Every structure is written in C-alpha cells, then in structure tokens.
Amino acid sequence: MIMNLRSSEEIDSLLMTKPTSARIAAYLRGDSSHCYGPDREAANILMTTTPLLKEAERARRGFVIATARTFATVTRQLIVHGYGYPSSASPNLHHVTHAVHPGMPVAYLDDDPSVTAYLHRQFGRHRGVHTATAAMHDLSSLPALLPGDSADLLSDRPTGVILTGLELIRDLNPVLAGLRKHLVAGSRLAITHLRTDEMTFFEIGELTGIYRTAGALFTPRSSDALAAALKRAGYVLDEPGPATLHPWEAHNSRHVLGHRLLLGVTATVPHQIAA
Secondary structure, eight states, rough: OOOHHHHHHHHHHHHHOOOOOHHHHHHTTTOTTTTTHHHHHHHHHHHHTTTHHHHHHHHHHHHHHHHHHHHHHTTTTTEEEEOSSSOSSSOOHHHHHHSSSSSEEEEEEEEEHHHHHHHHHHTTTTTEEEEEEEEGGGGGHHHHHHHHHHHHHHTTEEEEEEOGGGGSSSSSSHHHHHHTTOOTTTTTEEEEEEOOOOOOOOHHHHHHHHHHHTTOOOOOHHHHHHHHHHHHTEEEEEOOOOSSSSSOOOGGGTTTTOOOSSSEEEEEEEOOOOO
16 A cells, blocks of 8 residues: 555654554654654653663664675565655765665665655655565565566566564564565574663563554563574574674664664574475
8 A cells, every 4th residue: 555645744643642663662762753642751761661662773773784784785676564654864874775676676665654755755766766665464465566577577487575673573483484485595684672681671572662652562482482483483593693793794883883772683494494
C-alpha cells in the first residue's frame, strides 16, 4: 500500500495523540522533525530509564547502513524491513547500495503506513527504489510485496534482507521460516535486536510499558535465543554470531564502539538447510 503526501499527513494527524515506535526511534537517533509530544515524552522516559538506548538506536542505523554496503557486493537486490524515517545525518540505503551496485533494486518495507508514505514521497521516483506497507509476518508472502522484476529475482539470484527491531516481534519462528522459503542459496540476512542479557527487570519492564503505549509488544530475548531462532529456520550464522556492535564496522564508529545494548547478526542461506 503506497500513499501520497496528503495521505501521510492525514495518517500522522490521526496518530499524533499517541507515540509510535518509528517516531520514538527517530527521536532517539536525534531527529525530532517527525515527532509529536507523546513521542518525545515516551523517548525521554526510555532515555531516563535506559540511558544507552539513545546510542543503541544510532548504532542500529549505523549497522544497517554498513550491512547494506556489504550486501550490495554479494547479492542482486536489497530488501529492508523497519528502516524507519530517513535522517540527514546518515546516508540512505539506496544511495549506499547504488554506490556499490548502480541500479540495484532496493525495497523499503514497513508496517507503519505513515513511514511508508514518507519514504515513498522522498524516494519513490528514484530508479530501482520500491516502498510498500507490510507487517513483518507478511514476509511469508514476500513476492507479492515486490514489483515484478524484483519478485522474479527472488527465485533466481541471491537477495540481501535486513530486518530491524525484531525485539518488537513476539514469535520469530514464522517470520524467519516464512522469509527463508523465498530466498535462494547465497542470500544474506541481517538482524538487529535489543540485547536483554544485561538489562535489569526494571529496564525491561519500562521498555515493555512504553512500547505497549505505541501499539508494539516488546519481547525480551538473549543473544543465545536469537541465534537459536535463526538456526531453527535454516540459516547459517556468520561469525561472530549475535554480538554487540563493537565487532561491526559502521558508517560512524563512535556510535557503536563498546556498545552493549544492541545485537547485530548476519547469516547466510546455505545450499542445503543444516540439520
């Protein structure tokens, strides 16, 4: 579902009375231009409870951009779910991807129709860029979310997929398995997930409550649980597996060095699903 500027403004006017996870994330990254009072209030509570969350969201964006650049060298198209609002402080995924692989198809998918409408307004006329509104669980029907040429590529060439914010998905198994059935061998998957291994019960409780007001269900997981979910779905984890972002190169390393709250992991679709 693609919407024009007027639709985007109408959607925002309906949602401005309560926070949304995309606008909270934008505020945490330092971009308040998309935010309303409830978003700022929710984000400030989160930063008071868990001060490192601000850097976690900036690290998340850095990891996604660095991963898109890497995937552009080994895959034929890029699909990202949950990228959120773009920021002038960092390059956009299609710019990064096209610098490596000109004209490579890039699809921005998001479950927030206001985000999708904004992305379409900003990038919809760019060559090779597609936007669509889709829940994470809709990835089990991935070909239907893409234009014809991109859907055909799924069954023929390796695809790069980036899923952000999986801590807001209650059951990862159908998401990962549903996506896996559409990806050929050599396809790559990257995931970001807030790390709860070292969070206190109070921090987890505050995160759960705030995201509930935004209509999202925060689901705590450890790095081991995330790794197990990927293996069950048939992916082979790249080294070092789910890890805090200090091992990963980002477009701005000061956002990720020594960070403990956010996990990044990449994985590969093997020629045969590992037993």
